[in-house]
Amino acid sequence: MTDTRVDTLSTGAEAGSATVPGGGAGPGVDVPPRPVIQIVPLKGLPVVAVVLGFLVASIGFNWSWGLDFNHVAGGGLWTGIDLFVGLVVGPILGRLSIPARAEFSAKFMPKMVLVMPTLVAMTLASGFQLALNLGNLKASSPNHAWLMVSFVVVGVMAVIALGVLEPANIAVLFEMRKPRPNGEVIAKLMKRFIYTAGITGLMQIATLVIMTRVASR
Amino acid sequence: MSLSNPAASPVASAPRFAPVAALGTAALVLIVVGGVYMASYAPRRPPLTAPICLAAASAALCCVNVVMLMRTRGLAWDKFFLVGRWTLLSYVIAAGLIEFAFVKDHTRGAPLVVLTAMLVLFALDVPLIISYTVARYQSARSDAS
Numbered sequence: 001m002t003d004t005r006v007d008t009l010s011t012g013a014e015a016g017s018a019t020v021p022g023g024g025a026g027p028g029v030d031v032p033p034r035p036v037i038q039i040v041p042l043k044g045l046p047v048v049a050v051v052l053g054f055l056v057a058s059i060g061f062n063w064s065w066g067l068d069f070n071h072v073a074g075g076g077l078w079t080g081i082d083l084f085v086g087l088v089v090g091p092i093l094g095r096l097s098i099p100a101r102a103e104f105s106a107k108f109m110p111k112m113v114l115v116m117p118t119l120v121a122m123t124l125a126s127g128f129q130l131a132l133n134l135g136n137l138k139a140s141s142p143n144h145a146w147l148m149v150s151f152v153v154v155g156v157m158a159v160i161a162l163g164v165l166e167p168a169n170i171a172v173l174f175e176m177r178k179p180r181p182n183g184e185v186i187a188k189l190m191k192r193f194i195y196t197a198g199i200t201g202l203m204q205i206a207t208l209v210i211m212t213r214v215a216s217r
Numbered sequence: 218m219s220l221s222n223p224a225a226s227p228v229a230s231a232p233r234f235a236p237v238a239a240l241g242t243a244a245l246v247l248i249v250v251g252g253v254y255m256a257s258y259a260p261r262r263p264p265l266t267a268p269i270c271l272a273a274a275s276a277a278l279c280c281v282n283v284v285m286l287m288r289t290r291g292l293a294w295d296k297f298f299l300v301g302r303w304t305l306l307s308y309v310i311a312a313g314l315i316e317f318a319f320v321k322d323h324t325r326g327a328p329l330v331v332l333t334a335m336l337v338l339f340a341l342d343v344p345l346i347i348s349y350t351v352a353r354y355q356s357a358r359s360d361a362s
Contacts, residue, residue: 052310052314059317059318059321060317117307128256129322137259138260139261151253151256151257152253155252155253158245158249159242159245159246162245162346163238163242163245163246163343163346166343167346167347167349170304170351171351174296174300174354174355175355185354
């Protein structure tokens with residue numbers, strides 16, 4: 001079954017049923033259609049627009065509940081998804097067969113293209129505004145030093161996300177859309193996720209410590 | 218993890234491209250450091266020497282990057298521009314959102330100019346890194362080898 005699927009990925013069929021001329025399942029066997037990959041899920045764009053509109057309105061009108069909602073919901077999801085994917089989904093994915101990995105990634109990664117930047121924008125923009133409103137950014141605030149550390153943590157995560165992971169994510173999706181995806185290129189790009197998972201996990205745990213510390217003062 | 222012909226090993230024998238993504242990431246680091254430095258002074262007016270130096274260094278790296286990019290042969294330019302225009306749009310929106318937040322918080326004068334310059338660099342640099350990364354792996358040279 002595994003061999004059959006790998007063969008299908010290399011036959012050039014973009015979508016629809018494919019016939020495998022050789023392989024473990026025997027000649028002339030119909031295999032499931034290969035998913036067509038949409039790099040940016042267009043159906044998600046209106047949702048992103050609504051969320052960003054809500055964020056802008058919350059900042060524009062200094063809407064206390066809106067800022068809290070954006071920061072807590074966005075931050076919780078951002079940290080939760082990052083840690084869950086890095087510590088739970090990633091290792092499971094690494095033990096799956098290549099076709100299963102490819103199929104999961106084809107459906108999972110395009111969603112991340114929209115979800116993660118939106119959550120990051122929600123969290124950071126509302127967080128900065130909240131810190132200003134609560135006076136936590138003032139040098140005299142007991143939380144000032146903690147927030148400076150959180151800025152550095154966010155800076156490290158921003159560089160990893162924008163300079164390393166997002167380009168790899170998009171490049172993998174483009175590779176997977178090819179009639180003959182090159183597994184080595186995909187593997188090379190996916191290594192970036194493995195190398196940075198530890199740093200991102202550490203930064204997210206640091207964020208949890210800092211934010212709970214700030215909130216409890 | 219080979220999905221295609223296992224006999225071919227395009228990564229191992231892939232042609233070397235200029236380190237545009239690496240330089241772009243270095244430019245991004247400088248912008249982020251400058252941004253964190255300025256944000257750490259909020260709501261006070263930050264000293265601008267360090268952010269201006271960081272922004273200038275980042276701009277210089279971006280210029281070197283553009284020159285290297287123009288000299289690159291065999292890049293999948295169609296993919297570069299396809300990805301570039303959409304990522305540029307999304308990062309212009311993101312930079313605009315950040316600018317809006319700072320203007321709303323009464324950032325004015327020289328700090329706003331420096332911040333805007335950093336955001337312009339940010340909005341140009343990240344799409345450049347993304348579109349270049351996509352295009353170099355979609356290139357004819359990469360496929361041929």
